[in-house]
Amino acid sequence: MAQKRVGKFPKEFVELALERMKQCDNIGALAKELDVHRRLLYTWRDKLEARDPGEGPPPQSSRESTLRQEVSQLKRLLADKTMEIDCFKGALRNVEARRQRSGHSGGKASTRRSGT
Secondary structure, X not given: OOOOOOOOOOXXXXXXXXXXXXXXXXXXXXXXXXOOOHHHHHHHHHHHHHHOOOOOOOOOOHHHHHHHHHHHHHHHHXXXXXXHHHHHHHHHHHHHHHHHHHOOOOOXXXXXXXXO
């Protein structure tokens, strides 16, 4: 039985794998071919992007570009919804504080209409 690799991969191997990843549509097949876990390829890519944020052109793969745009849009929407929730929570706290100060439940008492 083959032993699993422990430790770092050579820098050249990582760079070659990332170059191939940019051109590849099936990352799972590439990972299997390189005999590394698929998630490791993404980890390497993320580390490289964090280290060199401004270097290099935007991704060449239209699929990757589309997915990145969608992720950005979803992040903006999530931020907007989070702000809305915070606003509503603040308004609810204000209403609760007023209700406690006034000692009222906030509802009007029901009365019977007098018949004439």
